[in-house]
Each structure stands twice: as C-alpha cells, then as structure tokens.
Amino acid sequence: SQQGEEDPQALSIQEGENATMNCSYKTSINNLQWYRQNSGRGLVHLILIRSNEREKHSGRLRVTLDTSKKSSSLLITASRAADTASYFCATRSPNSGGSNYKLTFGKGTLLTVNP
C-alpha cells in the first residue's frame, strides 16, 4: 500500500528560485528519507530525518518533519538546472513482525528547473 504521497506531482520553476515538495504518510515511522531519481533510473539518497528530529539541513537541502501531521517537506534553495529530477520520499516503519527494513515510497514529484 502507498505510504508516502508527495505533492505537487510536478513543479516547474526558474533557476535560482526555491523548490518545496511535500510528503504525507499514514502510519508511524522510524525515519523518513528523500531520494532523487534522474531519468527514471537509479535513486540517489539525499537526506534522512529521524522521527525525533524536526529539521535537518544538507547543503542547499532543508527537510522538515512534523510527526503530528504525518508530513515532511523538502526545500531546495537556489535551484539549478541540474536539480531537474524526480524526488521521492520514503518511510521506514517501526519493527512490525520484523519487517522494519522495508522502505515505502511515494509516487514522487517531478521537478523541472528552467535555465
């Protein structure tokens, strides 16, 4: 079943602008991760935020997590054309029958950064 749901489904911005993508999930989590995918191929891990954290930064990336609302946001500041990709959130749930290794992915946000 789909755990993470990103919105918007697609986002088009100009270089230099900030891009914000949101993710909502349904069940309790251990952590939430954001991945990037270029051209429908391999995923690259961007950032992980644990359930007891509220905000995390990595370079131009800022992730927030609100466990009361079961939502997260990914902010990319000063976007570049090279940031054009699909972005996915993935959640990892607490141990449930020993299956806490599973990541559940949303459908992703397609970000286009126009030069």
Next chain:
Amino acid sequence: GAGVSQSPSNKVTEKGKDVELRCDPISGHTALYWYRQRLGQGLEFLIYFQGNSAPDKSGLPSDRFSAERTGESVSTLTIQRTQQEDSAVYLCASSWNGQGPLQYFGPGTRLTVT
C-alpha cells in the same frame, strides 16, 4: 568502491518469454532488495534478502516472479511468461544489513514486454 550494478540495462522481450535480471550488490552488504517502478509511479517493494535468512517475498505480484540470491552476493530476479503489464524499471538496492537506514540503488533494468 563499486556501487550496485544491474544487468542488462535494457531488455525487450516478447510476451510469454522468460527473463532474468541480475543484480550485483555492494561488497559486504548483507541485505538486498528488489523493487519495481512502473512509468510515472513510485517504487513497489518486491523481495528482500538478508544473509542466510529466508527471504521476504511478500511483494512479489504473482507466482511468475521469483528471485534467488547466492550467499551475500549476486541476485537474479526471474519473470516467467512475461506479460505486458510487467513492463517497468526493476531496481535493486543493497544495504549493510536490514537495520541499516540507507539503501544504495543500482541503475535499474528497463524491461519492455511487447
């Protein structure tokens, strides 16, 4: 060190044929995962291997799908009697162990069933 590799990168097959997809995980990673990604969709979990434990096959969509892993190395995903709805990108990932937070993904195999 080398990342996760998958082969072939692209596979076109006729409906009804069997296909084998291969994944070479990062050396030393005991956990290996297969995912399927249909066009415009997120990743669907298929199967999980951890060391010598019995694999979690709960995500395999039908009995036409099977996967094997030799020890803590190569894995093959086999799809028998392929159908057009099997067309997708099949992604493999590995991690240090099932508890490790990060999964490292291969480039995927794009399967097209005609």
